[in-house]
Amino acid sequence: MIRILVTGGTFDKQYDEISARLHFTESQVPEMLRLGRCRVDVAIRTVMLVDSLEMTNADRSLIAQNCLQAPESQIVVTHGTDTMVETAKAIASCVTGKTVVLTGAMVPYAFGSSDGMFNLGSALSFAQALPPGVYVAMNGRCFSWDRVRKNRQTGVFEET
Amino acid sequence: MIRILVTGGTFDKQYDEISARLHFTESQVPEMLRLGRCRVDVAIRTVMLVDSLEMTNADRSLIAQNCLQAPESQIVVTHGTDTMVETAKAIASCVTGKTVVLTGAMVPYAFGSSDGMFNLGSALSFAQALPPGVYVAMNGRCFSWDRVRKNRQTGVFEET
Amino acid sequence: MIRILVTGGTFDKQYDEISARLHFTESQVPEMLRLGRCRVDVAIRTVMLVDSLEMTNADRSLIAQNCLQAPESQIVVTHGTDTMVETAKAIASCVTGKTVVLTGAMVPYAFGSSDGMFNLGSALSFAQALPPGVYVAMNGRCFSWDRVRKNRQTGVFEET
């Protein structure tokens, strides 16, 4: 069983027809797993639905607590890309003995051209195959939490 | 660097507007990697574009030869689901010391509702994280080549 | 109120994951109208779901009867493209005083790249704006039933 903790981010943004803005209503992760014909047993918990630029230290503590308290030892966290590395650090500071993989998307799933399906399949696989640790899985690659940064100019996660 | 060997299958089928049938023209894998914003270095080779029900023993030998001769030690093979397990067996009989992951899709990528993006992200990740061996990665799960079968009634890959 | 008579055709074909073939289950037209945010009052009737190459004279008579008996004077018929012109002729031979517009698609709606949404919006509009008669609306154009043929090589409807 893999625990999936949903926190929002681009992954889950939808288009609001009335306001003409991107907003959150509910997580797209269950629909994405259905479309991907996912046959891994997962337990999904929506911890929050926020833009990661607006995430507070209290939010990061809550996510880390959820990792700690989950009975599963394999955890995927869906997260906005802008502060994904910070949350990974917060998790790494208090969670040991579990494989925690953070992932996200550059384009909302609700857009046909999303990279979310690719990244979700990737993150669930790294969570099963890697030894305990905290990782960031984006664009087919997987980085240890302390060796990655997001390049804000290109939008690409790079090894540090 | 990961080697991707394309062999066809549902993954790559497209709709022919004139004949109203599904057919192969060229592999969708490069486009899928672009859409997934894949940042893993890959070398793609289209070995064949066939329906796996029409694949011969000579075809399977050719795929295995491609695995043997590839300079890369991490290999993903895109393949039709119906005889994926047979090809995995053919590869396992002659390739050692490499991580070979076969994957495919239940729905063509050209259909919006494809599971192909999810499976491709998954296969590329298992190829990086698992020890040498021959595997089938479908629906978020990964099976050793000698412990899997496709359930033809449900379309789901199961452990044996 | 516009009557929509569904008869099948490429429009409504879906991909069957188990058999790996295109088949009919139920009409996609209600979903397409929902996605198009259609605010025209419509009454949908699925007369049949068949490939138009397999349509018999009895089938065409049934469609014409449905046009005759419908209380509405504006009718859209969704139809396979291969014999659309023949059915238009059958309708024209017995229906007068109504605006009947046949339309279809070159690519199934279930494929993301469908022309079906475009053609459905077009057909519903011509049905409202044109005087009584029997028409074929494809690719943004509208032809009188007796001045059109499908070019089988190019898949395009042409004036004759």
Next chain:
Amino acid sequence: MIRILVTGGTFDKQYDEISARLHFTESQVPEMLRLGRCRVDVAIRTVMLVDSLEMTNADRSLIAQNCLQAPESQIVVTHGTDTMVETAKAIASCVTGKTVVLTGAMVPYAFGSSDGMFNLGSALSFAQALPPGVYVAMNGRCFSWDRVRKNRQTGVFEET
């Protein structure tokens, strides 16, 4: 020949991966016509790419001038929905003898779930079939410019 005047609006908004905002780059209309297999002869001119809430009186004059000066007598204007009726009024005040149809979308085309394809097919059809006048075509319906308003609560165009 139909003239298409592009002015922007939701229709043409795209997702910017770096800023995580919706923005304009280039019009999606040519791609939409290609996908719709449109066989109507069209001449496309991008007059501007703006959010219709930010459109000025000078912008509306420019659009009306483009309608006046176009050699074609059938014109489709793609436009944001919020002030579409105001621009229709500006056009009606100076253009006569031409069929001008304004249309738009509630959801960007770049989102898979767009109503844009449906509305574009509809607008091109009304432009061919209706007598001279200025119209708003949305959601399958067509309104005279002086008998329509957008309901901001529901996002639906209604007869007045």
